[in-house]
Amino acid sequence: MTTGPSADPGVIDLLGLLAYAELGSFFRLADDAVLAPSLRTKGDIAGLAATEQRHYRLLRDRLEELGVDPEEAMAPFVTPLDAWHERTEPQSWLESLVKTYVGDGIAGDFYRKVAELADSETRELVEDVLAENGRAEFIAEQVRAALELDPKLAGRLSLWARRLVGEALSQAQSVAVERPELAALVTREAGTGKDGSGLSDLAAVSRMFASLTEGHAKRLSAMGLAD
Template structure:
C-alpha cells in the first residue's frame, strides 16, 4: 500500500521526520560501529566492523541526498531526534565485544523491520530508498555469522546474550513506539484517528517482536 497525499504539506512534514530519524540512525550506527571496532579481539574482526561502519555511512549519505533533493537541510531534519537516539544508546551501552555484536545485530534488524513497515504507506520513490537501505543484507549476515561463531566457541555466552538481546528489544520497541506516536508515523500519514493509530502501532510492535524472536531462535537463543 502506498500513499497519494491529498494535502502535500502534512505529508512532506511526515517525510521530513521519517528521513530525519533514518539519517540520524544511520549516522549513529556509523559512529557506534567505528568506536566498537577498537575493542575487537583481533584485526580481522576490527576490519569487519570497520567495513560495516562504512556501509552505514553510505546509507546516511543516501538519506541525506534525498532530504537535499526535497529542499530540506539534513541536519535540521535530524536534530529533533538526536536527544532520544543518543539517550537510547546511553541506556544500552555494551559491556564487552560480544554485547556490541548483539546490539548491532538487534538494532539493525529491528530498525530495518520498522522502516520497511512504515514504507508500506509512502510514495514509490521513498519506498525504493527505504528498501535499498534496509534490505542491504551484507551487514546483517556478517553480524549473524559472527555471533553464531562466538556462541559455538563459547556456549556459556548464550544465556548472557539472550538476556541482553531481550533488553535491547524492549528498549528498541519503546523507542519505536515513542517515535511512532510523537510523529504520527502511521496514523498521520494514512489519516487514522488516535485509536486506530494506536492499534496500528500495537500491531507493528507485535510484528517486530515476533520477527526478533524468530531471529534469536535461528541463533540458538531463546527469543
Template sequence: MSIPASEPGDAVSAGELSARYDKFVVDLLGGIAYGELSAFEHLSSDARYSPTLADRAVLGKMAVAEFGHFEMVCERLNGMGMDPELAMLPFQRIVDLFHERTRPADWHESLMKAYVVDAITEDFYAAIAENLDVATRSVIAQVRTSEEQTTLLAGLLKNMLDDDPRLSSRLALWGRRLVGEALSRAQYIGAKHSFLVGLRPDGTQEQAAADVHAILSVLTRNHSRRMNSLGLTA
C-alpha cells in the same frame, strides 16, 4: 502515495492530506538519517572491542555502509527542500539516549547489538516502505542492510556461541534488553511525532497508535524467531 481527491463536505481536504503525508515523510527520513549517522559513530567506536583485525574490519565495513546510507537520506531531504539537520534534530536526544542505555561492555555485546538493532531496523523499514511514494520507497530500499551483512553477523554470533556456550545466558539477556529499549524508543517516537497519521486519509492519533502497536508486535515476533535461530531465549 496517491492522495485521494477531496469531495464537497470532506472533513479533510486533499491539501491537508498532502501536508500530513509530507510531514510524515520528513519526520521518517529525519529519524532514519540520525539513526544511520549515530549507527556509523557507534559501530566505529565499538570496533575497538574486536578481538582480531578481521573482526574489526567487519564492524568498520558496516560503519562505512551506515554513513553511506546517511548521505543518501540527506540527499533525499535536500531534494525535498528540507534541511537535513533540522529534520534530524527532533530525534537526536531519543536516539542518543538509546545508545547510552545500551552501551556494550565487550565484543560479544557489540556484535549482538549490531545484529539485533540492524534486524529490527530492517523490519521497521519493510513495514513502512510499502505505504510510501516511489521516490521515498527507493531511498529506503537503498539504506536497508544487505542480506550478506545480516548473514555474516548471524554467522559470527553462532560461531561465537559455539566456541563458548557460557555466553548464551548473558547474550540472551542482553538481546532482551536491546529489543526492549529499541521498541520502547520506537513507541515513544511514534507517539510524540504522530508517526503514521499521514498515511491514512482518515488518519487519527488513535489509529496511528494502533498501527504503531501492530508494527511493534511484528518486530517482537521476528526478533524472537531470530534469537531462536541462534539458540537463545528471546
C-alpha cells in the same frame, strides 16, 4: 522546519529518523572495529561502518532534493535515539554486535513497513539503505563462533536481546507520541483516524511492532540464541 512544496511531513520524519540512525550506526560500528579481536574482523567491521556512512549520505541527499535541511530533519530524533542508546549501552564487544543485529534489525523492519505506505521513491530508497549486504550473516557468524568457545554466554546474550526489543518498543511509542506526522503513515494502513489525542496512532504503531516478532525470532536463531 522549511520543506519543499510537495514534501510529506511523515516522509520527512521517516527520512530524518533513518538518517540519524544510520549516522549513529556508523559511529558505533567504527568503535566496534577498534575493539574487534583480530585484524581481519577489524577490517570487516570497518567496511560495514563505511556502508552505513554511504547510506547516511543517500538519505541526506534525498532530504536536500526535497528542499529540507537534513540537520533540521534529524534534530527531533537526536534526543530519543541518544536516550535509547544510553539505556542499552553494551558491556562487551559481543553485546554490541547483538545490539546491532537485534536492535537495528527490528528498527529496520519497522522503517520498511512505514516506507511501504509512502511514495515509491521513498520506498526504494529505504530498501536500499536497509539492505543488509552481508552484515547480518557476518554478525551471526561472530556470535555463533563465540558461543562455541563459551556456551555459557548464550543465556546472558539471550536476555540482552530480549531487553533490546522491549526498549525498542518503548522508544517507538515515545517517538509516535512526539511525532504524529510519522505515526500518521502507520494509520494509513491501519485505517484509523486521528481523535486529537494521538492514541489511535500510538495503538497502530504498537500493533505494527507486535507484527515484527517473527523477524526477531529468526535473528535470535541465526545467532544461536533462544527467544
